[in-house]
Amino acid sequence: MAEAVKVLPREIQDLMEVREWDMRTREGVNRFRELKAKSLPSIALDEQLCYESLIPGQEELAEEIRRRWGLKNG
Amino acid sequence: MNSTTEGHRYIYRTQGVCPPEIHFEIADGILREVHFRGGGCPGNAQLVCRLIRDRSVEEVRPFLKEIQCQNQTSCPAELDRALEAALKGTLLPAQSFRIAADLWTKNRVALVGNLAGRLDVWETLRGDLKEKKVEAVYCLGNQTEPSVENGPLLKALRKDKRVMTIQGEEDWRYTRESETGPQENLNPKEIDYLKSMAQVLSFQLGAKKGLVFYGSFIQDLPGYSDYEPFALEMNLVANLTQFMEDESVFPALEAMIPQFTSGIVIFGQRKEWGRWQVGGVDFISVGSSYEDGGLSWGLLTFADAQLHFEVQSFPWTGKGEHGK
Numbered sequence: 505m506a507e508a509v510k511v512l513p514r515e516i517q518d519l520m521e522v523r524e525w526d527m528r529t530r531e532g533v534n535r536f537r538e539l540k541a542k543s544l545p546s547i548a549l550d551e552q553l554c555y556e557s558l559i560p561g562q563e564e565l566a567e568e569i570r571r572r573w574g575l576k577n578g
Numbered sequence: 579m580n581s582t583t584e585g586h587r588y589i590y591r592t593q594g595v596c597p598p599e600i601h602f603e604i605a606d607g608i609l610r611e612v613h614f615r616g617g618g619c620p621g622n623a624q625l626v627c628r629l630i631r632d633r634s635v636e637e638v639r640p641f642l643k644e645i646q647c648q649n650q651t652s653c654p655a656e657l658d659r660a661l662e663a664a665l666k667g668t669l670l671p672a673q674s675f676r677i678a679a680d681l682w683t684k685n686r687v688a689l690v691g692n693l694a695g696r697l698d699v700w701e702t703l704r705g706d707l708k709e710k711k712v713e714a715v716y717c718l719g720n721q722t723e724p725s726v727e728n729g730p731l732l733k734a735l736r737k738d739k740r741v742m743t744i745q746g747e748e749d750w751r752y753t754r755e756s757e758t759g760p761q762e763n764l765n766p767k768e769i770d771y772l773k774s775m776a777q778v779l780s781f782q783l784g785a786k787k788g789l790v791f792y793g794s795f796i797q798d799l800p801g802y803s804d805y806e807p808f809a810l811e812m813n814l815v816a817n818l819t820q821f822m823e824d825e826s827v828f829p830a831l832e833a834m835i836p837q838f839t840s841g842i843v844i845f846g847q848r849k850e851w852g853r854w855q856v857g858g859v860d861f862i863s864v865g866s867s868y869e870d871g872g873l874s875w876g877l878l879t880f881a882d883a884q885l886h887f888e889v890q891s892f893p894w895t896g897k898g899e900h901g902k
């Protein structure tokens with residue numbers, strides 16, 4: 505799932521800040537529970553769980569990030 | 579070589595590099611083990627570890643210095659800092675949880691939980707365990723209970739060669755309090771026994787490797803690291819599933835299971851019997867040995883290439899007095 509984010513085009517990468525959580529650690533597990541996620545891998549955007557287990561296509565993920573960025577920045 | 583750094587294991591928390599921790603061991607000035615934990619380039623890290631293992635610290639350090647990868651540092655530079663801190667004594671040897679291993683493969687073991695100082699309960703259970711011909715008894719804490727005279731039970735457990743005890747949270751507290759003033763006059767042998775109890779026990783049952791721990795207090799021990807052996811299993815059981823109570827996160831548990839080193843994970847904190855099978859791993863919650871007028875223990879066997887688990891329960895009114 506992290507790979508799906510890393511391969512996004514540069515202009516999308518510039519719109520966001522990415523944080524990866526390691527489920528081997530207590531910090532990662534606590535974050536997973538905070539987000540109320542159930543399965544792995546998961547992607548949250550703006551503190552909201554958006555994708556679980558199914559890795560979104562590059563276009564779908566890029567579109568969702570653009571949409572959210574548009575909502576926040578007019 | 580500073581003698582205080584010899585024969586010890588260290589955990590160094592890095593800064594500015596991918597792996598958050600470096601684990602290493604120094605014995606007689608020689609680097610015995612080095613592992614970069616939790617991230618980074620695993621292939622490169624493994625090569626570096628192989629190249630420097632079993633070499634003297636002094637010989638290795640010049641090769642590590644002044645390498646830059648990111649944030650004006652690198653994994654080798656961080657290892658050099660770690661070694662320097664260990665030599666100077668500013669990094670103290672790691673004192674994490676105590677792991678014991680049952681060295682002989684078993685096929686038939688008993689699980690006993692929360693004896694809480696009750697010698698009468700143990701004596702009754704012991705008869706039943708003998709009858710069922712178990713090869714070993716894994717006794718999960720708590721072995722002690724603050725309001726009870728604990729000495730007789732501890733003595734009986736210590737003397738029984740089939741018993742392996744796993745410290746519970748109360749037992750751990752008890753040993754800490756005994757340093758500032760014991761609640762009762764325990765024999766020094768019993769105090770030592772309580773202090774030296776395993777906090778994690780590894781075992782082999784037939785073809786399956788197993789792990790026994792009491793509960794989440796282990797994660798609060800000074801020097802605990804998420805990258806210790808068995809820490810993954812304990813973290814996911816205690817924190818992710820809340821001791822298997824939250825079944826909604828079992829898909830995530832299953833996704834992490836390929837990284838487990840144990841095929842059986844046994845815990846005691848929940849104090850009620852339970853068994854779950856997720857992703858080929860058996861999770862077993864050990865209940866209290868005494869509850870509501872009855873006694874119980876768990877029989878874990880490996881036969882026909884399979885793990886079998888049964889809770890053995892029977893009514894018992896007892897003598898009515900704790901620890902007598």
